[in-house]
Amino acid sequence: MSAETPVQSAGTFARLRLRFRAWRGTRPFWAGLFTLLGGVPIAYFPYATLKLGTMSVAMATTAGAGSLIIGVLLVTLGLTMWFQHATRVFAGVAAIVLALVSLVVSNIGGFVIGFLLAMLGGALAVSWAPGKPKAEGAGPHEAEQGPSSEGAVETAPDGAVGEPGAPYHAHDPATDGPADRTPEAAAADSNGGYRVG
Structure with a gap:
């Protein structure tokens, strides 16, 4: 090993971090993450056997298949928000509807944890809007010049x-x-x- 190896690995880590940050900034990342995480407890709890000391608690209900379907759909919608962010409004509304249905079908929405995560993810997806790209050659001073919308007053010659x-x-x-x-x-x-x- 040479003395340059840690520097190269730090450079690689920094490049990967910046690449992930750029990828994350072009899509509703947090909306997809919360929706994906909301589907996990909704699908997991009806099939889980929890141990409390020597006592085992099983949440076996007739709605186990419904819970699994809702959980898998929420995970799919979370991934859709990441990789097909043009459909973010549809995915957000669908996540909100599935979160509301999970209250009735899936043990109070995965003990309210999955319900809250899916509702938050759906709301973030609906409210997310893509950023406007900077014009090529735009410097930092051009952004400070003030409003450039329809009602802005331009200086006269x-x-x-x-x-x-x-x-x-x-x-x-x-x-x-x-x-x-x-x-x-x-x-x-x-x-x-x-x-x-």
């Missing part, structure tokens, strides 16, 4: 103050002469700073 579509600039009597005032600026001053029209 020099000499365009007072033209229709240009932002309002307050009149300073000390620096602006009467020739600098346009009818729109005068109307804006008379309306408390708001432009009309």
Whole structure:
């Protein structure tokens, strides 16, 4: 072994971690995880035999097959949220419906644990939205420039103050002469700073 081996393994671990982080950021990861984990207790408890000292407790009910189907469907929906994130809304609504059905069918939703996990996963899947990719060449200063939506005011070029579509600039009597005032600026001053029209 050489002295460089730990550095290479740390680099590999860091690369894998960053790759997983990038993969996780493009899909509803936590929604899929909670939904998947919610299906496990719902499917497990009807078939489990719990030991309490010398006493064994079995939750054998007639709804064992229903519990297994609901649990497997929730696990499948969790994996669907990870690998087919375009269907996240359908998968989230289906997870919520299956969690509600598990209250009646599967021992109070896997002793409420599976119910809560599946409900949380379904809600996260429905509310998740993909992030908008950055434009190529966009620097950190472009994000700080302010809103760029429909209602955002853009700065006007020099000499365009007072033209229709240009932002309002307050009149300073000390620096602006009467020739600098346009009818729109005068109307804006008379309306408390708001432009009309």
